[in-house]
Amino acid sequence: MKTLLEIEGVSKSFGSVIANEDISLTVREGEILALLGENGAGKSTLVKAVFGLVKPDTGTIKINGTVMESGDTAAAIASGVGMVHQHFQLVPVMSVTENMILGDEPKKFGVVNIKQAKKEALALSEKYGLEVDPDAIIEDLPVGMAQRVEILKALRRDVKLLILDEPTAVLTPQETDELLEVLRNLAKRGVGILFITHKLREVMAVADRIAVLRGGKLMGTTTPKESSESKLAQMMVGREVVLRVEKSVAKPKEVLLSIKNLRVNDDRKLESVRDLSLEVHAGEILGIAGVEGNGQRELVEAICSMRSRLSGEVVVKGKAIPNLNPRAAHLAGVSHIPEDREKHGLVTSYSIADNLVLNRFDQAPFANGWIRNLEEVASNGEALVEKFDIRAPNASLSAGSLSGGNKQKVVVARELSQQLDVVVAAQPTRGVDVGSIEFIHNQLIAARDAGAAVLLVSAELDEILSLADRIAVISNGKIVAIFSSKEADRNTIGRLMAGLAS
Amino acid sequence: MKLRTSHYLIIAFLAAFTYFYSKDGLVATSVLYTAIQFALPLALAAMVGVMCERTGVVNIGIEGTMLISAFTAFFAGAILKNTVQGMLVGVFTGAMMGLLLALMAVNWKMDQIIAGVIINILAAGITSFYYRQNYSIPSTLDPIDLPVIGAWPILGPVLSFHGPITYFGIFFILGLWFALYKTSWGLRSRAVGEHPSSADTAGVSVSRLRYLNVTAAGAVGGLAGSYLALEAVGIFERGFTAGKGFTALAIMIFGRWNPLGALAAALFFGLTQAVTNQLMIDEVVEIPPQFINMLPYILTIVVLAISAGKVRPPAAEGIPYEKEKS
Ligand SMILES: Nc1ncnc2c1ncn2[C@@H]1O[C@H](COP(=O)(O)OP(=O)(O)OP(=O)(O)O)[C@@H](O)[C@H]1O
Ligand SMILES: [Mg+2]
Numbered sequence: 001m002k003t004l005l006e007i008e009g010v011s012k013s014f015g016s017v018i019a020n021e022d023i024s025l026t027v028r029e030g031e032i033l034a035l036l037g038e039n040g041a042g043k044s045t046l047v048k049a050v051f052g053l054v055k056p057d058t059g060t061i062k063i064n065g066t067v068m069e070s071g072d073t074a075a076a077i078a079s080g081v082g083m084v085h086q087h088f089q090l091v092p093v094m095s096v097t098e099n100m101i102l103g104d105e106p107k108k109f110g111v112v113n114i115k116q117a118k119k120e121a122l123a124l125s126e127k128y129g130l131e132v133d134p135d136a137i138i139e140d141l142p143v144g145m146a147q148r149v150e151i152l153k154a155l156r157r158d159v160k161l162l163i164l165d166e167p168t169a170v171l172t173p174q175e176t177d178e179l180l181e182v183l184r185n186l187a188k189r190g191v192g193i194l195f196i197t198h199k200l201r202e203v204m205a206v207a208d209r210i211a212v213l214r215g216g217k218l219m220g221t222t223t224p225k226e227s228s229e230s231k232l233a234q235m236m237v238g239r240e241v242v243l244r245v246e247k248s249v250a251k252p253k254e255v256l257l258s259i260k261n262l263r264v265n266d267d268r269k270l271e272s273v274r275d276l277s278l279e280v281h282a283g284e285i286l287g288i289a290g291v292e293g294n295g296q297r298e299l300v301e302a303i304c305s306m307r308s309r310l311s312g313e314v315v316v317k318g319k320a321i322p323n324l325n326p327r328a329a330h331l332a333g334v335s336h337i338p339e340d341r342e343k344h345g346l347v348t349s350y351s352i353a354d355n356l357v358l359n360r361f362d363q364a365p366f367a368n369g370w371i372r373n374l375e376e377v378a379s380n381g382e383a384l385v386e387k388f389d390i391r392a393p394n395a396s397l398s399a400g401s402l403s404g405g406n407k408q409k410v411v412v413a414r415e416l417s418q419q420l421d422v423v424v425a426a427q428p429t430r431g432v433d434v435g436s437i438e439f440i441h442n443q444l445i446a447a448r449d450a451g452a453a454v455l456l457v458s459a460e461l462d463e464i465l466s467l468a469d470r471i472a473v474i475s476n477g478k479i480v481a482i483f484s485s486k487e488a489d490r491n492t493i494g495r496l497m498a499g500l501a502s
Numbered sequence: 503m504k505l506r507t508s509h510y511l512i513i514a515f516l517a518a519f520t521y522f523y524s525k526d527g528l529v530a531t532s533v534l535y536t537a538i539q540f541a542l543p544l545a546l547a548a549m550v551g552v553m554c555e556r557t558g559v560v561n562i563g564i565e566g567t568m569l570i571s572a573f574t575a576f577f578a579g580a581i582l583k584n585t586v587q588g589m590l591v592g593v594f595t596g597a598m599m600g601l602l603l604a605l606m607a608v609n610w611k612m613d614q615i616i617a618g619v620i621i622n623i624l625a626a627g628i629t630s631f632y633y634r635q636n637y638s639i640p641s642t643l644d645p646i647d648l649p650v651i652g653a654w655p656i657l658g659p660v661l662s663f664h665g666p667i668t669y670f671g672i673f674f675i676l677g678l679w680f681a682l683y684k685t686s687w688g689l690r691s692r693a694v695g696e697h698p699s700s701a702d703t704a705g706v707s708v709s710r711l712r713y714l715n716v717t718a719a720g721a722v723g724g725l726a727g728s729y730l731a732l733e734a735v736g737i738f739e740r741g742f743t744a745g746k747g748f749t750a751l752a753i754m755i756f757g758r759w760n761p762l763g764a765l766a767a768a769l770f771f772g773l774t775q776a777v778t779n780q781l782m783i784d785e786v787v788e789i790p791p792q793f794i795n796m797l798p799y800i801l802t803i804v805v806l807a808i809s810a811g812k813v814r815p816p817a818a819e820g821i822p823y824e825k826e827k828s
Contacts, residue, residue, distance in 0.1 A: 014826075053702070055825075073702055073703060074706075083703065089697075092817070101689075102693050102701065104704070105686040112689060400827070
């Protein structure tokens with residue numbers, strides 16, 4: 001098979017951070033190359049260089065034998081490169097259709113033919129099994145849906161080399177399987193694929209070859225046959241990683257979080273949490289299993305008082321949380337790891353240190369009355385960067401310059417480093433590397449053991465099964481069953497999630 | 503809110519029209535005719551803002567662009583003894599001002615407010631330094647007597663007999679609306695103004711589009727300046743634009759960055775001014791003229807206060823695009 005992409009000696013630094021160091025890689029036609037590496041290893045930087053979004057300091061990139069001018073995205077597109085971006089490149093105020101056609105619009109007499117575009121969007125969504133509403137506005141969509149749009153957008157153009165930067169982080173297991181199938185078919189047709197993921201299972205399932213980056217350097221390439229999940233993990237992190245969660249038996253105590261007859265609307269003003277009641281005890285992790293879009297997001301936002309409740313109560317430590325007052329929820333002891341770290345977790349233009357005190361910047365010791373205590377903020381920042389292994393040269397850099405997984409770690413660090421009563425964790429390990437998943441899981445268990453009530457929402461059934469002490473299945477805005485972790489059975493839960501009676 | 507703007511307009515319009523018509527039909531039509539004349543430069547100037555801000559570039563240099571274009575249009579017209587050539591010079595001057603703004607904002611990634619201030623200061627300086635008395639243009643641009651429409655009752659004399667820039671301007675605004683919402687240029691421009699990295703990753707060159715739009719917008723500003731000097735009054739004075747370029751920004755916001763919304767808002771402003779003028783002439787109200795001259799500014803403040811907090815500007819406006827920061 002012909003070589004499609006040649007990366008030769010590419011290096012790139014951002015200030016003092018060396019993101020890529022002398023990397024050489026090739027992708028052949030019809031080949032699926034998986035790119036693995038810890039958060040901040042330089043994966044995104046490398047593929048962005050291929051797509052002309054980052055100008056390498058040295059090195060060349062050849063596509064089909066032609067040297068690409070660095071930093072020329074249009075040229076990369078013209079030579080058949082398509083990319084699914086880790087940070088969605090979607091215009092928030094525009095519709096799904098408009099986003100999909102941007103840059104390559106179907107036209108009739110110079111006018112955008114939006115009808116045809118819509119038809120195309122629907123056909124595409126059907127063809128690849130990724131359901132989207134072509135008229136929906138991007139900013140109203142949950143991340144899973146936005147991810148589908150981002151993928152379809154890349155598939156719409158006839159690509160020869162497809163780059164996917166963590167496309168599966170927010171997809172449901174079924175969607176992931178379908179996407180992997182799509183990738184296989186594309187590869188059969190000769191498309192070269194460069195696929196970034198943190199999920200080793202996916203790598204083992206589809207990759208022809210695997211390249212591992214660590215600290216900006218290429219550690220080597222291997223194949224699924226020659227390696228195993230634990231070997232890959234070790235290659236990425238440089239130490240042994242426990243892929244299975246180890247925890248003691250929970251010792252649940254009094255109820256800390258109780259939700260009574262909660263009803264909440266989603267963004268389209270449809271009732272998506274319907275008369276839901278739930279109790280979480282101190283010292284336990286309650287996992288919410290469900291297919292995304294069954295009210296999890298609205299439930300979490302209503303608990304944290306970020307979304308208006310139609311009726312019902314959220315009670316923390318015996319005190320009802322007022323409606324639409326996130327600060328009151330925080331002060332009552334609710335820690336929140338939001339599912340969308342970019343939108344609700346971080347102010348990307350602020351420093352890492354400021355982001356780490358975002359919910360308590362005005363409280364001692366980070367402030368004396370009205371005056372902020374910047375020294376304390378800085379030292380807290382450095383300490384948490386150290387403790388949570390956030391890969392950044394120092395905490396005074398902007399949070400926006402962090403890699404995706406490290407952004408997530410900043411949010412986790414902030415929320416788990418305070419007095420813990422109730423922890424609401426929505427997709428806490430989304431986009432996080434295996435080493436950090438282990439770390440975050442251990443932190444959640446530690447929070448539980450310290451007496452916190454942990455509510456874990458995750459689209460990963462595996463995560464729920466391995467972490468939760470009790471598992472509540474949500475379907476259509478209602479809790480349809482609750483299991484203890486001993487009774488929990490994958491198939492039963494899967495059927496319940498899909499809305500079938502068990 | 504787009505609706506609201508037009509509602510205000512219709513109510514104000516009907517009230518004013520009924521009032522004047524009940525007194526004298528001729529006066530009523532002349533008030534409306536003047537309203538269009540007052541509105542046009544504001545509407546065109548607001549289009550400059552719309553075109554720039556929709557692609558993410560803040561332009562507070564509209565005032566300066568209009569001023570210097572009115573200046574060059576007038577003196578070129580006077581020296582060449584040709585009003586039409588003067589207008590072309592005015593439009594060209596405006597385009598050059600746009601190009602200058604694009605250079606500062608896109609290439610040099612300067613703070614766009616400062617870039618706009620520079621243009622305003624530059625224009626004020628040049629136009630007063632080189633200002634000469636005793637020049638005159640051969641004639642203002644000839645008004646056009648519209649066939650058919652001109653013969654309509656009531657509306658005929660309101661719509662007919664405006665100058666060429668007025669008619670062109672109105673068609674331009676309608677065309678801009680269509681282009682902005684229906685063509686790929688519009689889709690791309692709006693994407694660049696909202697989320698430039700999305701456009702970039704779709705293969706749309708952010709800087710090229712910003713250059714194009716800001717320069718073209720400058721030309722429109724030049725046309726607005728030419729209108730004032732060559733079509734509306736036929737003279738040039740120091741500080742001739744009298745804040746219209748700033749009022750235009752308020753009109754753009756009131757019109758929600760939508761060309762039609764801004765046109766409606768401009769007509770509303772124009773009507774208010776025409777009505778007040780007529781009331782003064784009729785001596786219905788006795789207000790010192792200074793207060794009348796304050797009217798556009800007061801109205802601007804009121805309008806901004808009404809729409810503040812409810813409008814949503816293009817998300818990326820004022821932010822230079824840097825590729826590797828996305
Ligand atoms: N625009 C930027 N400015 C400054 N530093 C940057 C920038 N982009 C990336 N970096 C740094 O370069 C390093 C590599 O980042 P990159 O995004 O390539 O990591 P990654 O492997 O994709 O990680 P993740 O799995 O978390 O997405 C990180 O340390 C990051 O902080
Ligand atoms: Mg990345």
